[in-house]
Amino acid sequence: MELQTLEKARLGGQYRIKRITERRLQELGLCEDAQITVLYECPFGGMRVYRIKSTRIAFRNRQAEKIWVQEVAG
Amino acid sequence: MEQRRIALLGNPNTGKSTVFNRLTGLQQHTGNWSGKTVGQAVGTVLYGDKTAKLYDLPGIYSLFAERAEECCAKQFLCFGKADTVLVVADATNLERNLPLVLQVAALQEHTLLCLNLTDEAEKKGIYVDRKRLEERLGIPVIEAAARAGKGIGKIKESLFEGHTHSRGKTEFSQLWQDCPQTLAYLTEGCEALLGKARTTPFCLTMVLEEDPAFFGGLAQEEGWDTYRLMELSARAEGARKLLEAEGSDLRTFQEKKTIFFLQMAENITRETVQIKQEKEDLTERLDRAVLSKGFGILLMLALLGGIFWLTAVGANYPSALLRVFFDQVGEGLGDVLSxxxxxxxxLCMDGIFLTVSWVVSVMLPPMLIFFPLFTLLEDFGLLPRIAFQADGVFRKAGANGKQALTMCMGFGCNAVGVTACRIIASPTQRLIAMLTNCFVPCNGRFGLLILLCTVFLSNGSSVGAGFCLLALVASAVGMTLAVSFLLHRLLGGQEDSGFILELPPYRRPQIAAVIVRSVLDRTVFVLMRAVAVAVPAGIFIWLMQRVHVQGVSLMQLLVNFLDPLGALMGMSGAILAAFLLGMPANEIVLPILLMYYSQSGVLTETQTTAELANILTLQGWTFSTALCTALFSLNHFPCATTLLTIWKESKSKFFTAVAFCLPTAVGILLCIVIHALFGAG
Incomplete structure (x- = not known):
């Protein structure tokens, strides 16, 4: 499957992180190879809630642009 | 003997503040969302006849980030301010918490882990093997459920009597495996400059990165001069060059470091944590409704609207009771002072006592209703979700969703809203949130707004009045966003600075604690400030009425002076004078106006709405007057308490002046335009 940046990932989809260049989010546990699920989007867009392991974190698309992911089948 | 110093550290939302309160008995405000602990709380822990000082450090995820919170914690640990570090971790989410634990254990000689929220973990079917965790980490681990007070005794015991403390087993040196030359070069330099004891792998990392918190600390805490610092810098630069020669660079090294801790956390979690049943938890189910686009927004608006309504309606009864109470006190006091x-x-009775008692009786009940209810939402875990839902709109104004929260608190009291702006990390965004907070009407202004809506702005039906009020509130929110947008442009904030929110699990609010906290932290705090300004204001209002110059009272002079401006703005000099004299508290604007209309010389209120409508109509009030007054009530200088708070929070006279002038200018312009458009008719 091809690589895409996280802000383009579809709602409800499950992805695997392939590359991440946003330091702040790395500190929060978003590292390469981790699985991430896109959960919700806020009205007017620009920010989404993700699940990583068993926590929910929301961040802006501006930050999601710095994360490359690959969809996990199934 | 010197008192022991213990530092309390942990991720946000681990119940760190609850542990702090339990250990010290001090009620520090705890909240179910990150960014709460601002500044540093210090408490004393008692154990038998021994005592220790407990320092509550900000909630952070990692010692390696470079925000103010992380730097503060890192400096505190690096410069020997703590004998022992107590790290609090969330048992329901151990993996997330472990990197920080591992980092602290690598840095600090005496570390103790408090595995908190074990009761919640048990409910979720999560079991942590404490013994195994202790072995893997090399530090003592104590299970606790701080909310219920479980494990607190053991923590104390271990803090005061534990002899087993030792540096944790974090195998930090692995990180240096690929660059032995750099390590050797750096070690040699550090041993010479920092001393052997300091030369730990953790310290070497900070030197290599020229960590600003560490270097700053050397200068501030240990008095290093520029020459010595430059020497260390030179070593660091040399080491970075060597690192590149060894086929790496600083960026790669830092990334490796982050991943190193995350991986170690994952491994340890795999070995120590067992999840017996994985069922969809309450948080997931609730979030599906709360975070949905349509229903979620409606739910939040309904909740907030409900709280405002309960506050506005529910406050009337206790307010009336308080008035009766103060009347009685006044009689007694009058006898004494006669x-x-x-x-x-x-001066004492009609001036000071009347104003102070008036301010207290109209201000106290709404705050006693609003803040506990709001704190319940906070405790439940709803606030970060509101911030998320609002972020789309606030992003367009250059702000972020947290400003929606400070704005909501502004509806209760602008002074509290301004204080709450501390949760906003970016200094520019925080300043903008503080300056724009008073664009939403606080409880003190709702009384006047409701009256104007009922009597003048609607056709008299309560539904019509409700819609009028809603329109006014919506315009206030719109104005907040518009002014934020302009300020953002003016102050040159970044386009989109990024925004991260952690959504904690929902938790059952601790109702008793909520009441105590919101009363102590917010209500009493604001009330004390309000009384402090009400006393001089009472004297001032009294003097304005009594002092005559050539047969005309100062009040009348002020009214005459303001009349041209008032007329231009579709109001009158008397209304403007009431707003000015109502500076100590927005609640007394109307009583001052009635005092002037009736020439009674003391703050006045009338019994019924009809009576009031009558008085105002007799004074020439029309639809246009009411509309302009309502708009000016929404857009004018903040009350004295809020200004005082803005000054204390921003530490800037300039921005306090801006906070005064900005809404006033907006209000004056708005009223002039509205009056020019609608006033003629």
Missing amino acids: VLPPSLYS
Whole structure:
């Protein structure tokens, strides 16, 4: 499957992180190879809630642009 | 013997503040969302006849980030301010918490882990093997459920009597495996400059990165001069060059470091944590409704609207009771003070006592209702979700969703809203949130707004009045966003600075604690400030009425002076004068106006809405007057308490002046335009 940046990932989809260049989010546990699920989007867009392991974190698309992911089948 | 110093550290939302309160007995405000602990709380822990000082450090995820919170914690640990570090971790989410634990254990000689929220973990079917965790980490681990007070005794015991403390087993040196030359070069330099004891792998990392918190600390805490610092810098630069020669660079090294801790956390979690049943938890189910686009927004608006309505309606009864109470007190006080000369007696009773008691009786009940309810939402875990839902709109104004929260608190009291702006990390965004907070009407202004809506702005039906009020509130929110947008442009904030929110699990609010906290932290705090400004204001209002110049009272002079401006703005000099004299608290604007209309010389209220409508109509009030007054009530200088708070929070006279002038200018312009458009008719 091809690589895409996280802000383009579809709602409800499950992805695997392939590359991440946003330091702040790395500190929060978003590292390469981790699985991430896109959960919700806020009205007017620009920010989404993700699940990583068993926590929910929301961040802006501006930050999601710095994360490359690959969809996990199934 | 010197008192022991213990630092309390942990991720946000681990119940760190609850542990702090349990250990010290001090009620520090705890909240179910990150960014709460601002500044540093210090408490004393008692154990038998021994005591220790407990320092509550900000909630952070990692010692390696470079925000103010992380730097503060890192400096505190690096410069020997703590003998022992107590790290609090969330048992329901151990993996997330472990990197920080591992980092602290690598840095600090005496570390103790408090595995908190074990009761919640048990409910979720999560079991942590404490013994195994202790072995893997090399530090003592104590299970606790701080909310219920479980494990607190053991923590104390371990803090005061534990002899087993030792540096944790974090195998930090692995990180240096690929660059032995750099390590050797750096070690040699550090041993010479920092001393052997300091030369730990953790310290070497900070030197290599020229960590600003570490270097700053050397200068501030240990008095290093520029020459010595430059020497260390030179070593660091040399080491970075060597690192590149060894086929790496600083960026790669830092990334490796982050991943190193995350991986170690994952491994340890795999070995120590067992999840017996994985069922969809309450948080997931609730979030599906709360975070949905349509229903979620409606739910939040309904909740907030409900709280405002309960506050506005529910406050009337206790307010009336308080008035009766103060009347009685006033009679008693009057008897005592009757020995004073008549003018002094009048100053005390009609001036100071009346104003203070008025401010207290109209301000206290709404705050006693609003803040506990709001704190319940906070405790439940709803606030970060509101911030998320609002972020789309606030992003367009250059702000972020947290400003929606400070704005909501502004509806309760602008002074509290301004204080709450501390949760906003970016200094520019925080300043903008503080300056724009008073664009939403606080409880003190709702009384006047409701009256104007009922009597003048609607056709008299309560539904019509409700819609009018809603329109006014919506315009206030719109104005907040518009002014934020302009300020953002003016102050040159970044386009989109990024925004991260952690959504904690929902938790059952601790109702008793909520009441105590919100009363102590917010209500009493604001009330004390309000009383402090009400006393001089009472004297001032009294003097304005009594002092005559050539047969005209100062009040009348002020009214005459303001009349041209008032007329231009579709109001009158008297209304403007009431707003000015109502500076100590927005609640007394109307009583001052009635005092002037009735020439009674003391703050006045009428019994019924009909009576009031009558008085105002007799004074020439029309639809246009009411509309302009309502708009000016929404857009004018903040009350004295809020200004005082803005000054204390921003530490800037300039921005306090801006906070005064900005809404006033907006209000004046708005009223002039509205009056020009609608006033003629």
